[in-house]
Amino acid sequence: MALHHDGGCPSLYFRLFDLDPDLLPLFKYNCKTFSTPQECLSSPEFLEHIRKVMLVIDAAVTHLENLHCLEDYLSNLGRKHQAVGVKVESFEAVGDSLLYMLEKCHGPAFKMNVREAWIKLYSTVVKAMSCGWKV
Numbered sequence: 053m054a055l056h057h058d059g060g061c062p063s064l065y066f067r068l069f070d071l072d073p074d075l076l077p078l079f080k081y082n083c084k085t086f087s088t089p090q091e092c093l094s095s096p097e098f099l100e101h102i103r104k105v106m107l108v109i110d111a112a113v114t115h116l117e118n119l120h121c122l123e124d125y126l127s128n129l130g131r132k133h134q135a136v137g138v139k140v141e142s143f144e145a146v147g148d149s150l151l152y153m154l155e156k157c158h159g160p161a162f163k164m165n166v167r168e169a170w171i172k173l174y175s176t177v178v179k180a181m182s183c184g185w186k187v
């Protein structure tokens with residue numbers, strides 16, 4: 053399945069702040085928070101973050117057969133997210149938004165088995181990221 057590095061449909065992140073409005077203050081650039089989801093969604097820094105998420109997903113798809121190659125990278129990435137105040141549970145909202153986007157973009161072509169494969173892939177990525185969490 054081809055992935056677009058521009059982040060695909062923008063509905064991914066519209067959905068994200070609907071699901072979890074508390075994520076908005078975590079996207080802070082130059083010590084400034086956004087006052088509305090719209091402001092955040094249209095900022096170049098946030099759009100760049102969407103691109104970063106899609107690159108990670110793309111790397112996971114590319115390394116599907118040997119995901120352990122990405123373990124160190126993903127655990128470090130997890131640590132960085134803990135440092136900016138993200139909770140492991142919050143990744144669920146990103147996963148749900150991703151599924152929502154895929155369903156919207158692919159319509160009836162998005163079959164149950166493909167959906168399950170995506171859930172499996174995403175939860176593997178999140179599991180690897182959560183290894184970086186320090187208690």
Ligand code: HEM
Nearest residue numbers: 075078079080097101104105108109132136138142143146
């Ligand atoms: C960096 C927030 C989920 C991939 C960052 C940064 C913030 C952030 C504030 C640092 C600034 C920036 O580079 O934009 C969040 C929040 C998330 C989330 C609030 C929602 C729970 C994810 C997910 C992925 C991801 C699910 C990938 C699967 C990245 C990458 C970077 C990054 C690759 C750059 C790290 C680096 O500079 O080394 N994130 N993020 N993020 N995020 Fe996220």
